[in-house]
Amino acid sequence: MARYHVETYGCTSNRGESQAIERALRAGGHRPVEDVSNADVAILNTCTVVEKTERNMLRRAKELDEATPADLVVTGCMALAQGDAFAEAGIDGEVLHWDDVPEYVRNGECPTTTPGTDVLLDGVTGILPIARGCLSDCSYCITKQATGTIDSPPIEENVEKARQLLDAGARELRITGQDTGVYGMDDGEAKLPELLRRICALPGDFRVRVGMANPKGVHGMRDELAAVFAEHDELYNFLHAPVQSGSDDVLSDMRRRHRRPHFEELVETFEQTLDYWTLATDFIVGFPTESESDFQASLDLLRAFAPAKVNVTRFSKRPGTHAAEMDGLGGTIKKERSKAMTDLKMDVVGAAHEAMVGDRHELLFVEDGTDESLVGYDEAHRQVAVPGAQSMGHSLGEFVEVEITGHNTVYALGEPI
Numbered sequence: 001m002a003r004y005h006v007e008t009y010g011c012t013s014n015r016g017e018s019q020a021i022e023r024a025l026r027a028g029g030h031r032p033v034e035d036v037s038n039a040d041v042a043i044l045n046t047c048t049v050v051e052k053t054e055r056n057m058l059r060r061a062k063e064l065d066e067a068t069p070a071d072l073v074v075t076g077c078m079a080l081a082q083g084d085a086f087a088e089a090g091i092d093g094e095v096l097h098w099d100d101v102p103e104y105v106r107n108g109e110c111p112t113t114t115p116g117t118d119v120l121l122d123g124v125t126g127i128l129p130i131a132r133g134c135l136s137d138c139s140y141c142i143t144k145q146a147t148g149t150i151d152s153p154p155i156e157e158n159v160e161k162a163r164q165l166l167d168a169g170a171r172e173l174r175i176t177g178q179d180t181g182v183y184g185m186d187d188g189e190a191k192l193p194e195l196l197r198r199i200c201a202l203p204g205d206f207r208v209r210v211g212m213a214n215p216k217g218v219h220g221m222r223d224e225l226a227a228v229f230a231e232h233d234e235l236y237n238f239l240h241a242p243v244q245s246g247s248d249d250v251l252s253d254m255r256r257r258h259r260r261p262h263f264e265e266l267v268e269t270f271e272q273t274l275d276y277w278t279l280a281t282d283f284i285v286g287f288p289t290e291s292e293s294d295f296q297a298s299l300d301l302l303r304a305f306a307p308a309k310v311n312v313t314r315f316s317k318r319p320g321t322h323a324a325e326m327d328g329l330g331g332t333i334k335k336e337r338s339k340a341m342t343d344l345k346m347d348v349v350g351a352a353h354e355a356m357v358g359d360r361h362e363l364l365f366v367e368d369g370t371d372e373s374l375v376g377y378d379e380a381h382r383q384v385a386v387p388g389a390q391s392m393g394h395s396l397g398e399f400v401e402v403e404i405t406g407h408n409t410v411y412a413l414g415e416p417i
């Protein structure tokens, strides 16, 4: 869990982007702070209307960079249009698209979902935390200190919560937890596959996204889990398994429970079972003990498995964690590695989107986009924006078939058929 400070400049649309970032951060258990000197991460959401604004943005970014111990994230229009200007001005900030900010703030830790295990209906999306806690003890994680070991309510209880969300109007259920793959293991039994079968059997036309599952937990049930995905159209064919590093030495120092072969075998099973699916994974770069060859191993893994969704986090110390006491790498090395991995990620993710162009997919609209557009997710939980969808009479919660017409680095673009 991080303490974050957000500053927003410019138009109403940019303020809306900040609100979306804050919603995602709060849902992940992070806390806002007014005083940037108390923050772990400072977020500057920039505007670039006129030259004077740009000078102000650079000045403010420099102040935040120099005057606070916080990591600096620069997002917004100026960051996207003139991202190099910050580095050229000597500012040590991570330049990110709005959509990538929450993942960066997460710093490689698991989300803490909502307080307790309460459900939450956000538009047509129902957030369903199935358990709290994990079985791990990652050396960089502060979340664990708040959430503790896995505590799983019975399957019936979670199915009832899912039913309530659907009755309340949810068309999409997002199953969350620190590590959904270890749900039930406090009772000595992996219960995720059975929970998914039971939820998919509920009446209604809906989709289910399974949230983050660490590779070790799901590795032991990979055949059964992949089969459940294949059997049920309600499940998005989407697996978020954060590998964090391609080097077993680094994974050991991170105190991750998995090693590279666990991740590789897991992905191969899904690859063999599902025709069209999305692998999402996370990498932490610049961990204190990461050598150049360890880093190259992470790049190799990213290249080899080419996930369609990748989160890259530049390691930063969280006070109170074991990793914070390790001798760290220099900021320049971390920055160079972060840039190299982000560049590769852009190529890999861009190629995954490019491969979709010309295909037809069924979307579920779940979010308003800019202007008259709507944003939906296809069968593999790939994000697709449909320009003008609202003026064509489409609305949230609707399923629609689209042809993919293009893409940018974050999402695909589609046209209703």
Ligand code: SF4
Residues within 6 Å of the ligand: 108, 109, 110, 133, 134, 135, 136, 137, 138, 141, 142, 143, 144, 178, 179, 214
């Ligand atoms: S799995 Fe690791 S990163 Fe996630 S909450 Fe547990 S200890 Fe933290």
